[in-house]
Every structure is written in C-alpha cells, then in structure tokens.
Amino acid sequence: MLLAATTASAGALHGIHTEDINRSGDACNDFFDYANGAWRQQNPIPDYMDRWSRRWESGEVNKEHVRDILTELSARTDWPKGSSGQLAGDFYAACMDESRIDALGSKPVQPWLDEIGAIRNKADLQRVIGKLHDIGVAVPFIVYATEDLHEPSKTIAHIYAGGLGMPDRDYYLKPEQRFVDARAKYLEHVAKMFELAGTPAAQARQNADTVFAFEKRLAEASFDNVQLRDPQLQDHLTAFADLSKIAPDFDWAKYFDDAGMPHDAVNVTQPRFLQQVEKELATTPLPQWKTYLQWQLLNVAADALSTPFVEENFAFNGKFLTGATEIKPRWKRCAELTDQQLGEALGQKYVEKYFPPEAKAKMQEMVKNILLAMDDVIRGLDWMDEETKKKALEKRSTFFPKLGYPDKFKDYKGVVVSRESAWDNLVSASRWNTADNRGQVGKPTDRSRWGMTPPTSNAYYNPLQNEIVFPAGILQPPAFDVNATDAVNYGAIGVVIGHEISHGFDDQGAQFDAQGRLANWWTPKDNAQFQAKGQCVVKQFEGYFIEPGVHHNGKLVLGESIGDLAGAKIAYRAYLKSREGKGPEPTIDGFTPEQQFFLSWGQWRGDETRLETQRTMVQGDPHPVAKYRVNGPVSNLPEFRAAFQCKADAPMVRAEADRCEVW
Incomplete structure (x- = not known):
C-alpha cells in the first residue's frame, strides 16, 4: 500500500x-x-x-548518438590520415558497406585459413597461434597485461584460459537437457560455418566433431564460473623460466620476444589448463589442431564477413542462446564495433555533446x-x-x-584504416589494441588508463x-x-x-x-x-x-x-x-x-x-x-x-x- x-x-x-x-x-x-x-x-x-x-x-x-557522430565523421573524406576522425569515420564507413562485404564472402579470411592449413610442424603451429593472439583470437589461451596481484603498482603478463566456442565449460560437460540441446546446436553451427567457408558438407560435419572433442578436453581442464570468481585460485606467480616446466612444447621465449614483452615473471591463472594445452601440443595430431584453429578464427571473424556468416553466427549466439529473433540493424552493429575497437577516437566528440561540465x-x-x-x-x-x-x-x-x-585519450598511432576492407580494419585495430596492452608489461601501472x-x-x-x-x-x-x-x-x-x-x-x-x-x-x-x-x-x-x-x-x-x-x-x-x-x-x-x-x-x-x-x-x-x-x-x-x-x-x-x- x-x-x-x-x-x-x-x-x-x-x-x-x-x-x-x-x-x-x-x-x-x-x-x-x-x-x-x-x-x-x-x-x-x-x-x-x-x-x-x-x-x-x-x-x-x-x-x-554514437551513430550520429560516426555518420558525421564518415561523411568527410578529407580527414588527416591517422587522425581520430579518419580512423573512426573510415572504420564505420567500411563496416556499413554491406554490398562490398557480401561480394567478398569469406575471401578476407581466406589467407588466414590457408596459413593455418599450411601448418607442417610445431614451430609453424606456435607461429600461427602467436599471429592469432596478435589480433585477439584466444586460442587456446591468451596472454593479457594487468596489475601484479601482490604489487599492483606494476603491470605483468597473465596467462588466461580461452579457446572455447560456447559460453563456458559447463555447456560441454553438464547432463541437463538444456546443455545437451546446446551441444547439438553447436555441432550444427560449427559445421554450417565450415560449409560457408567452402568445406564440403561431410567434411564440415567431421570438422565439427573434431572441434567439439578438442574444446571438451579444454573445458574439462578449465575452472567453472564460481571458481573464476576466486582470486586466490588464480594466483600463481611463475618465474619465466618455469613456464617451460608447465608447457615445455611451447617456445615461451620466442612467443614473448615476438610479442615484444620482457621475460619477467607471469601469473598463470589456471596451471591445470596450461598443462592440458601442453598435452594437446604433445599428443594431438596437427590436422586436428588446424581444424580447431580455423574454427576459432571463423568464430571471431563471422560478424565482419558476408551476410550468410552473420546470420549463422546470430542463429546460435543470438537466437538460440538469448532468444532474440532478429539481428540488430547493421548500423548498430557497426557503431558497437567501432566503439569497441576505437572508442577513444570517437569518445572525445561524444563527451563534448553528451556529458556537459554540470553533469x-x-x-x-x-x-x-x-x-x-x-x-x-x-x-x-x-x-x-x-x-x-x-x-x-x-x-x-x-x-x-x-x-x-x-584525462588523456589514446591516439591510435599506427592503426591503418581504409574504406576498402572491414575485415582488414578489424585486424588492424585489434592488433593495435593487443600491442597497446602488451606494451604495459614490465612497466609501472598507468592509472590513467x-x-x-x-x-x-x-x-x-x-x-x-x-x-x-x-x-x-x-x-x-x-x-x-x-x-x-x-x-x-x-x-x-x-x-x-x-x-x-x-x-x-x-x-x-x-x-x-x-x-x-x-x-x-x-x-x-x-x-x-x-x-x-x-x-x-x-x-x-x-x-x-x-x-x-x-x-x-x-x-x-x-x-x-x-x-x-x-x-x-x-x-x-x-x-x-x-x-x-x-x-x-x-x-x-x-x-x-x-x-x-x-x-x-x-x-x-x-x-x-x-x-x-x-x-x-x-x-x-x-x-x-x-x-x-x-x-x-x-x-x-x-x-x-x-x-x-x-x-x-x-x-x-x-x-x-x-x-x-x-x-
């Protein structure tokens, strides 16, 4: 009452x-x-x-509001190259060019798929994993810079578990019907994505089985969602030299050198998971690795590719998992992606318009x-x-x-964006953001970020x-x-x-x-x-x-x-x-x-x-x-x-x- x-x-x-x-x-x-x-x-x-x-x-x-800013930026083609206006405007414009994206189909990612397919040995495998990490594809782990848990004034590298295509480990393991249904839908989804990339239907179904078996083994070695909330369980400061004791089949020195990170101590958040990665490196045949990596790339790239990829990605990750019945309008997806990748390039204009001093x-x-x-x-x-x-x-x-x-906006110096390829723009921005993060390793923590x-x-x-x-x-x-x-x-x-x-x-x-x-x-x-x-x-x-x-x-x-x-x-x-x-x-x-x-x-x-x-x-x-x-x-x-x-x-x-x- x-x-x-x-x-x-x-x-x-x-x-x-x-x-x-x-x-x-x-x-x-x-x-x-x-x-x-x-x-x-x-x-x-x-x-x-x-x-x-x-x-x-x-x-x-x-x-x-973001769209209005981006529309204004993209209407001009005379921005200085590399300026925030040029980067955000051209990124959005290329994303909005649906006819061009559709005409290209899976061609933008084909060189990547071919490079994965050409893996011949473990050195090739590691090199490709490193290249995928450069653009934010977390296979089967990811290295990310953040504060030292015991000395947060210093930033160090943390190794996190990754590499799953479903939301978390329980989708691979739990017996309840909703998870059984999700596994069946996921197998269909993976196979369909391979088909869209040009794989024959029978082979695509085999690929889906290979992917699921690989990811299930990773899931079995991963923390569940409650464990992921416990910082004590993820506190494993490890001397750089000791990484080779956990995963000797991975050349950590080369990986960190290629990534431009020092050979300092790192935090291995899930040692058991990294041990499972080592087991996969030592025992899983390269063809299975290649299938798994190709799937993970397609999974990340889907929304930057042609309409059939976008719609299939939505069928599983949108319709099935969330219940949404219609994909978001392209302008919303492009506005979200531009903000995600180049948010501080458009952020200054946003706050000028929508966050006055009195607020x-x-x-x-x-x-x-x-x-x-x-x-x-x-x-x-x-x-x-x-x-x-x-x-x-x-x-x-x-x-x-x-x-x-x-107080200080990122300048995105070195990002190359054009109106020619939405996928290439995504790769360029993702690579810059990854390098920007890696560049913090070994330095005093920058509290302005x-x-x-x-x-x-x-x-x-x-x-x-x-x-x-x-x-x-x-x-x-x-x-x-x-x-x-x-x-x-x-x-x-x-x-x-x-x-x-x-x-x-x-x-x-x-x-x-x-x-x-x-x-x-x-x-x-x-x-x-x-x-x-x-x-x-x-x-x-x-x-x-x-x-x-x-x-x-x-x-x-x-x-x-x-x-x-x-x-x-x-x-x-x-x-x-x-x-x-x-x-x-x-x-x-x-x-x-x-x-x-x-x-x-x-x-x-x-x-x-x-x-x-x-x-x-x-x-x-x-x-x-x-x-x-x-x-x-x-x-x-x-x-x-x-x-x-x-x-x-x-x-x-x-x-x-x-x-x-x-x-």
Missing part, C-alpha cells in the same frame, strides 16, 4: 515515471512488477534485443556523498571489531573515482587499483539526469555508485587491501562473520527460480548481490545526507521522496528478459536476472518497508531471522 501524501510542486525537477507503474500491483507484494510493470506491458522486447527496459532503451538511444560536477558531489555514507556504515557495524574497521576505512579512503572520460570507452553504458570496479569507473555513456537518463530530483538520481545512478563501491567489500573485493594487493586485512573472527553474512545472501538467491528446476547459483551471484544490497543501503543514506541543511524534497504525483528513491531503483533495474537469456544468465552470469536484482536487495531493507508501509508478513518483507545484511 502507499503512504497517503499530498502532491507538492517540485519546480523544474521531475520525479519518477509514474506512467510506468502497474497501478493494479502492490509494492509490498512484488516490487519488480509494481515499479514498472505498466512500461514493460506497453513496451515489448524488440526482436533484436534479449531484454528491455527504460535502461536498455537508453543504451540503444546512446548508440544512436560531471553533480556526479562528483554524489560520489563524494556515497563514499562518506560508506564510511558511516563501516563505523556503525556491530559485528566488526575496531582493528578491522580501521583497515576497512583505510581501504575506503584510497578509492579512486573516474567519471566520464579519461580506462577499461571502458567513454560512450559505454556501464560501470566497473577494479580491486587492483581500488577504482570506481563511470563512463559518460551510463551517466545519461534514466540513470542520471540533472533535471531529476535527488531522490530519483540517488535511487538510480546512486545505487549504481554504491554498488561499485560495495564491490570493494564483496566476497572478491574484500580479499584486496587498501593498496590493491591480494592480501588479508581481516581478523579471523571478523572474516568468519563476514563469510556467514555472505552465506545468507547465497541462500536467498538459491531460492530464486526462473523456471521449475532452474534457480540461481547463489555463490555465482554473491558479489553482485552484495553490491546491490549494500549499494541500495548506502545510496539511501547518502541521499538523506545530501538533504541535510536543505530540508526534505517534496512529494511529487503522490509519491514521497523515499518512495521515489526506491521506485527509481525498480524502474532502472526493471528489465523484461527473454527466458533463453535468463537460462544463459543463471548458468554463467554473476549478475542475477532483473526481477531478483530489484526485489532481492530491497526485501532486506527496513527503509523500503517503511517507505511503502508494508506489513510484516508481506512478500517483499523478509522475516527478521532471514534478513540479510552484509554492510
């Missing part, structure tokens, strides 16, 4: 979208349905999307308030002793916010630099609007800010100290209590089903769910703090500021999601599906219950014995 309230004028600032609310619903019964059920009913998921809400609609509008100033104020609210929460914890609180506050004090865009491009509608926390990062692309309505009330902004982007801050103290982030090192800063007693509080969240989400027999994996979604729970709590506190000395905001359209805060959260996170996508998410995504991201956290918060005057036995009110509170 709603609090009785009188409507007051809010001046120029607007409240929540009241037209989105399902008036026949009940906030205390199912808040997800109530907050924006009417919007979802009136706005079905577009055929090319796997989920939909005002948030996702905003993301698609954001791509229209950045408002965000800085909100981040400051939410960080201070986190301090208050830590100081007020009754389960943590003073020694651990001191360490937690020290860690919080070193948080490094990044808002909008980098960003892991997302300015137009990206997302955010992240990096525990090794203790940074929270919010690109300009997410700082748009409905997440953030300078013309909205504080209640609305704190309920949407404020909870996102709180969520990212909380990642510094979730089951993963809590293992890193104030300097970003993987190091314990907890007393044994406090750590035990922290683990128990996390287990409450695990149990809560294990009880959330998407269909009979299929529920969330509580351990997989633990970090994101701690982030949502703590994020909502500290954003609400920060909102109240922001009003100190100003007085309360007015009730608007019958909704109190407190109700606006929570409704803003429900409307921001309230995605309608295809069942196929939900199945993929509960298998491998550390984020819960939208319904439980909305309902799960607030059902634990007394502030939510008070805002909507819910009864103690309402479905949206968890019994005190079951209520979860970590931070």
Whole structure:
C-alpha cells in the first residue's frame, strides 16, 4: 500500500515515471512488477534485443548518438590520415558497406585459413597461434597485461584460459537437457560455418566433431564460473623460466620476444589448463589442431564477413542462446564495433555533446556523498571489531573515482584504416589494441588508463587499483539526469555508485587491501562473520527460480548481490545526507521522496528478459536476472518497508531471522 501524501510542486525537477507503474500491483507484494510493470506491458522486447527496459532503451538511444557522430565523421573524406576522425569515420564507413562485404564472402579470411592449413610442424603451429593472439583470437589461451596481484603498482603478463566456442565449460560437460540441446546446436553451427567457408558438407560435419572433442578436453581442464570468481585460485606467480616446466612444447621465449614483452615473471591463472594445452601440443595430431584453429578464427571473424556468416553466427549466439529473433540493424552493429575497437577516437566528440561540465560536477558531489555514507556504515557495524574497521576505512579512503572520460585519450598511432576492407580494419585495430596492452608489461601501472570507452553504458570496479569507473555513456537518463530530483538520481545512478563501491567489500573485493594487493586485512573472527553474512545472501538467491528446476547459483551471484544490497543501503543514506541543511524534497504525483528513491531503483533495474537469456544468465552470469536484482536487495531493507508501509508478513518483507545484511 502507499503512504497517503499530498502532491507538492517540485519546480523544474521531475520525479519518477509514474506512467510506468502497474497501478493494479502492490509494492509490498512484488516490487519488480509494481515499479514498472505498466512500461514493460506497453513496451515489448524488440526482436533484436534479449531484454528491455527504460535502461536498455537508453543504451540503444546512446548508440544512436554514437551513430550520429560516426555518420558525421564518415561523411568527410578529407580527414588527416591517422587522425581520430579518419580512423573512426573510415572504420564505420567500411563496416556499413554491406554490398562490398557480401561480394567478398569469406575471401578476407581466406589467407588466414590457408596459413593455418599450411601448418607442417610445431614451430609453424606456435607461429600461427602467436599471429592469432596478435589480433585477439584466444586460442587456446591468451596472454593479457594487468596489475601484479601482490604489487599492483606494476603491470605483468597473465596467462588466461580461452579457446572455447560456447559460453563456458559447463555447456560441454553438464547432463541437463538444456546443455545437451546446446551441444547439438553447436555441432550444427560449427559445421554450417565450415560449409560457408567452402568445406564440403561431410567434411564440415567431421570438422565439427573434431572441434567439439578438442574444446571438451579444454573445458574439462578449465575452472567453472564460481571458481573464476576466486582470486586466490588464480594466483600463481611463475618465474619465466618455469613456464617451460608447465608447457615445455611451447617456445615461451620466442612467443614473448615476438610479442615484444620482457621475460619477467607471469601469473598463470589456471596451471591445470596450461598443462592440458601442453598435452594437446604433445599428443594431438596437427590436422586436428588446424581444424580447431580455423574454427576459432571463423568464430571471431563471422560478424565482419558476408551476410550468410552473420546470420549463422546470430542463429546460435543470438537466437538460440538469448532468444532474440532478429539481428540488430547493421548500423548498430557497426557503431558497437567501432566503439569497441576505437572508442577513444570517437569518445572525445561524444563527451563534448553528451556529458556537459554540470553533469560531471553533480556526479562528483554524489560520489563524494556515497563514499562518506560508506564510511558511516563501516563505523556503525556491530559485528566488526575496531582493528578491522580501521583497515576497512583505510581501504575506503584510497578509492579512486573516474567519471566520464579519461584525462588523456589514446591516439591510435599506427592503426591503418581504409574504406576498402572491414575485415582488414578489424585486424588492424585489434592488433593495435593487443600491442597497446602488451606494451604495459614490465612497466609501472598507468592509472590513467580506462577499461571502458567513454560512450559505454556501464560501470566497473577494479580491486587492483581500488577504482570506481563511470563512463559518460551510463551517466545519461534514466540513470542520471540533472533535471531529476535527488531522490530519483540517488535511487538510480546512486545505487549504481554504491554498488561499485560495495564491490570493494564483496566476497572478491574484500580479499584486496587498501593498496590493491591480494592480501588479508581481516581478523579471523571478523572474516568468519563476514563469510556467514555472505552465506545468507547465497541462500536467498538459491531460492530464486526462473523456471521449475532452474534457480540461481547463489555463490555465482554473491558479489553482485552484495553490491546491490549494500549499494541500495548506502545510496539511501547518502541521499538523506545530501538533504541535510536543505530540508526534505517534496512529494511529487503522490509519491514521497523515499518512495521515489526506491521506485527509481525498480524502474532502472526493471528489465523484461527473454527466458533463453535468463537460462544463459543463471548458468554463467554473476549478475542475477532483473526481477531478483530489484526485489532481492530491497526485501532486506527496513527503509523500503517503511517507505511503502508494508506489513510484516508481506512478500517483499523478509522475516527478521532471514534478513540479510552484509554492510
């Protein structure tokens, strides 16, 4: 039920979208349905999307903004060669030239396929693996530069498992029917792709069997998705000379020399996986290796090739895995790809148009308030002793916010882009991005670098630099609007800010100290209590089903769910703090500021999601599906219950014995 309230004028600032609310619903019964059920009913998921809400609609509008910039850039052909305008404009123009791409068919990748087919010995095999790594094809492992887990001020090479064509290892191994179906579809898909590249049908089917058997062996040696969330399991600093003990059939010195990386210690994230790679190098016949590598290349290249490749790639990775029934328009795919490969070349124009200084100033104020609210929460914890609180506050004090865009944009010097070949442009940009990353190995960590491009509608926390990062692309309505009330902004982007801050103290982030090192800063007693509080969240989400027999994996979604729970709590506190000395905001359209805060959260996170996508998410995504991201956290918060005057036995009110509170 709603609090009785009188409507007051809010001046120029607007409240929540009241037209989105399902008036026949009940906030205390199912808040997800109530907050924006009417919007979802009136706005079905577009055929090319796997989920939909005002948030996702905003993301698609954001791509229209990117398209407008790229259209403007590509309309000119007199940009100085190598300038950001020439690179982004010509990359987009070549991608949009569908008739030229279709006329070429598989010809752009044929030289690569031929080179793989010409492998005659292990030296050739390693050389080709290295060339594929140069353009980001992770076969069967990948080397990537990031911070040293124990000395994050230094960047080192990490060796990661890769080389699978399905989402993760469980698709190859689990007996449930949905995985059995996926394996059958995958075999058909691989065979079809080989056929499109000119392989006779019978041979293509044999190739698919070879690929699947190869990838299954890699899958058996890979971590599952829960293990991948444990940084301790992936901490294996290895002297360079000792790489040859794990995989002696691979010439590591030559690989690192060719890649321009020093022979320093590396982190082998999954030693067992690398041992399996060694076994494949030692025992798997070269013809099988060649088939596997050709498939991996086709898999990566598909969307840059002709329409039959694009459509077949969508049939498996889109239609089957996500439930989308229509491929995205070419301009969207080209805008996404340009942003992915050359995002900082167009990022400066993007922020000039869509992220004014007053927006950045408002965000800085909100981040400051939410960080201070986190301090208050830590100081007020009754389960943590003073020694651990001191360490937690020290860690919080070193948080490094990044808002909008980098202080210095990449120049992409050396990237060669023309309007002649979309595939060649992709190779050139991918090679540059790989080299740019590799060039950090052995150097002091550059804290000015960003892991997302300015137009990206997302955010992240990096525990090794203790940074929270919010690109300009997410700082748009409905997440953030300078013309909205504080209640609305704190309920949407404020909870996102709180969520990212909380990642510094979730089951993963809590293992890193104030300097970003993987190091314990907890007393044994406090750590035990922290683990128990996390287990409450695990149990809560294990009880959330998407269909009979299929529920969330509580351990997989633990970090994101701690982030949502703590994020909502500290954003609400920060909102109240922001009003100190100003007085309360007015009730608007019958909704109190407190109700606006929570409704803003429900409307921001309230995605309608295809069942196929939900199945993929509960298998491998550390984020819960939208319904439980909305309902799960607030059902634990007394502030939510008070805002909507819910009864103690309402479905949206968890019994005190079951209520979860970590931070």
